[in-house]
Amino acid sequence: MSTLHDITLVEVSVDVSATFADAARALSESRLSALAVVDDGKVVGLFTDEELLLGIVPGYLRELKHTAFLEAELPSLREHAVEVQGEPVRKHMRKPVTIELEGSSMHAAERFVHREEGALPVVDADDRYVGMLSRTEFAHALLKRLAAAAG
Amino acid sequence: MAVVSVAVFLSALVAIALDWGHRTKIALLGAAAVVLVGVLEEEQAIEAVDWSTLGLLVGMMIIVGLTERTGVFTYLALRVAQISRGRTVRLIFLLSGVTGLLSAFLDNLTAILLVVPITLLLADLLRISPIPLVLVEVMASNIGGTATLIGDPPNIMIGTARPELSFLDFIVNLAPVAIFTLIVVTAGLALAFRRQLQISPDRAGEVDKLDAAADMREAPYVKRSLAVLLGTIVGFFLHAPLHLEPAVVALAGATVMLLVAADNVEEALERVEWATIFFFIGLFVMVGGLEVQGVIDQVAEGFAEVTGGSRTLEALVILWGSATGSAVVDNIPFTAAMIPVVDSLQGDGFDDAAWWALALGACFGGNATIIAAAANVAASGVLERSGQPISFVRFLLVGLPVTAVSLVIATVYLLIFQL
Numbered sequence: 042m043s044t045l046h047d048i049t050l051v052e053v054s055v056d057v058s059a060t061f062a063d064a065a066r067a068l069s070e071s072r073l074s075a076l077a078v079v080d081d082g083k084v085v086g087l088f089t090d091e092e093l094l095l096g097i098v099p100g101y102l103r104e105l106k107h108t109a110f111l112e113a114e115l116p117s118l119r120e121h122a123v124e125v126q127g128e129p130v131r132k133h134m135r136k137p138v139t140i141e142l143e144g145s146s147m148h149a150a151e152r153f154v155h156r157e158e159g160a161l162p163v164v165d166a167d168d169r170y171v172g173m174l175s176r177t178e179f180a181h182a183l184l185k186r187l188a189a190a191a192g
Numbered sequence: 193m194a195v196v197s198v199a200v201f202l203s204a205l206v207a208i209a210l211d212w213g214h215r216t217k218i219a220l221l222g223a224a225a226v227v228l229v230g231v232l233e234e235e236q237a238i239e240a241v242d243w244s245t246l247g248l249l250v251g252m253m254i255i256v257g258l259t260e261r262t263g264v265f266t267y268l269a270l271r272v273a274q275i276s277r278g279r280t281v282r283l284i285f286l287l288s289g290v291t292g293l294l295s296a297f298l299d300n301l302t303a304i305l306l307v308v309p310i311t312l313l314l315a316d317l318l319r320i321s322p323i324p325l326v327l328v329e330v331m332a333s334n335i336g337g338t339a340t341l342i343g344d345p346p347n348i349m350i351g352t353a354r355p356e357l358s359f360l361d362f363i364v365n366l367a368p369v370a371i372f373t374l375i376v377v378t379a380g381l382a383l384a385f386r387r388q389l390q391i392s393p394d395r396a397g398e399v400d401k402l403d404a405a406a407d408m409r410e411a412p413y414v415k416r417s418l419a420v421l422l423g424t425i426v427g428f429f430l431h432a433p434l435h436l437e438p439a440v441v442a443l444a445g446a447t448v449m450l451l452v453a454a455d456n457v458e459e460a461l462e463r464v465e466w467a468t469i470f471f472f473i474g475l476f477v478m479v480g481g482l483e484v485q486g487v488i489d490q491v492a493e494g495f496a497e498v499t500g501g502s503r504t505l506e507a508l509v510i511l512w513g514s515a516t517g518s519a520v521v522d523n524i525p526f527t528a529a530m531i532p533v534v535d536s537l538q539g540d541g542f543d544d545a546a547w548w549a550l551a552l553g554a555c556f557g558g559n560a561t562i563i564a565a566a567a568n569v570a571a572s573g574v575l576e577r578s579g580q581p582i583s584f585v586r587f588l589l590v591g592l593p594v595t596a597v598s599l600v601i602a603t604v605y606l607l608i609f610q611l
Contacts, residue, residue: 099313099316099578099579100577100578100579100580101309101312101313101316101574101577101578102313103577103578104312104574104577104578105266105309105310105313106260107263107266107407108407109263109403109406109407109409110266110270110403110404110405110407112401112402112403113398113401115313115316115317116316116317116319116398
């Protein structure tokens, strides 16, 4: 009941040398909302759908708090989306938060409650990357375990 | 100990100017150092903090932060762009006017944070470079902020340090020269930039199509927030006859705003920029150290010797000196240190011309370099985060001539009307 061994992890990641386009494609194919950026087996960053969005839209959009007046597509949107493709993923990742494979599921639950990422990387005792755990998968597995224990 | 107080203050100024760390961390480190080594006693450190300045800042941050949610400032900026109908010079003048006006009655840093992101979007829609427009706005914000007691941090500090100077005194003595300077500077910038900012008619049509009021229709408490903001500004005009300090007016306005236009107090109070508040606290304590150690009096004496007691020379040296000082180190710490110097120079007397010279010098000097005023730093931050950074030199090439012209106007104004 305590560890994460019986929960399905998704073994995808992007290498730290990858481009924004590589990371975006991997994220899209994984159907997850976040991917580990890995350097020699260690998690060095997270690439989430937020980084994907921020990479694609013009930079000033994040400074704007009101945009209901915008109806047409921005002229710079397309060229901006092209420009960003070749940039290194290193420039577009956030600091990682990991979950230990051997840690308790309550600790993992606390992480998911306090973090906004929809998936977090799981690492083994040597701090090496094992796979991504999605919040949805984790919640469902936890529910299944409780149901099994109850009856 | 006098040497220590000077060394700590100058090191902090250098560290802030060279961007060695966040300015708040540096100011707090300096403040901690002067108290820990005994430059001033703990009680003296607490007395050195000008709580009125902090009250005024906190109150305005809450009022403006909650009004900002309404989208009214976005509406203003969009309408201005639509009214300009794709004419470059008209667009420059209108953006400059709106930024100047918002700076005068909100404060220039807030005005820049409101106007610059929308300008980046407008420039994108109009297919022109945003940097000339942002430069016009920064210049307009520092000049517009000069016009009132609440418009620019140096004025806030001067106004709260000298209760003799009311909100109306600031307007009567500074607004005319600020407006005139804004018109002259904007005209010069429009001449310089109009060729780079040619707008094609079909792009102007895109801006025309925007529904400027869309955000205001979605936002909560639009009328209440605007009523409280306007009521607070009216309160500022009346604070002297009502015998209320500007800080009391701002905090009362903020309280009303929290009562009528905020569902969640914690969320509303997040609008207070604590980093700025603690920056001021650190500065006040360091300057308090300089005062306690007699450094300020010595500077004032040296100053009086140089000017030979001439009132005219004194005001002009304050004007040009504070502009130079602000350009090099940031006008907030410079003004914090200059206020007690001017106080000491005046002894028991009171001459408002010296204070207007300080306000004009520090505020106009804020345009000279990219680090000279908080609004400049904020604007360059927004530009950088949106992938269109502006270099120190490019800013300087516009800022320095603008400051020189502004100071010449201020000099003539002081000579004719104040001295």
